[in-house]
Amino acid sequence: MRVLIVKTSSMGDVIHTFPALEDARRNRPDVSFDWCVEEAFAGIVALHPAIATIHTVAIRRWRTRPLGRGTWREAARLRRALRDCRYDLVIDAQGLLKSALVAKLAAAPIAGFD
Template sequence: MRVLVVKTSSMGDVIHSFPAVEDARRSRPDVSFDWCVEEAFAGIVALHPAIATIHSVAIRRWRTSPLVPGTWRQAAGLRRALRDRRYDLVIDAQGLLKSAVVAKQAAAPIAGFDRSSAREPSATLFYDRRYAV
């Protein structure tokens, strides 16, 4: 089974998500975990031994240059890379609209927070499975 964790930022939030991967890995050693993270924090995620592949995104930079052709090429490249991995499940550990949109690019079932737990309730519209936290 291949799982993508989407937690793009911030540094503290990314680090605080590591124990969830550890717990899941202990419970399901057959699962391969990948992570989608803002490019500034990719080095931190690379330190985690259970993460097989890191997909870095540049959402912060893309927001400042949405009409630049390079932005669209990079976003399309991310979409291709996520779909090529053929994930069995995507976990949106952020609960934001931006992370839900990134998660959707993987074309796999998405698990995330329920409406009352998500930081941005509109993000839950993208989820196939919702959990109260």
């Protein structure tokens, strides 16, 4: 089983998600966990040994040019990368509009905040 965790920011929130990830890993060692995070916090997520793949988003940068060609190109690249992974489940650990939109890009069942 392959699971994507969507918790894009901020540093404290990302770190506070680690215990839940550790519990999940301990109870489900057969699950492969990936994470989608704001590019500035990718280094923090990389510290956790349970994370197989890190997908980065640049929402903070994208907000400055939401209609820019580069923004749409990067978002399309992210969508392709997430769909290529064929996730069995996406966990939206943030519960915000931005994380819901990212979770939707993966085209997998979503769990988390409704």
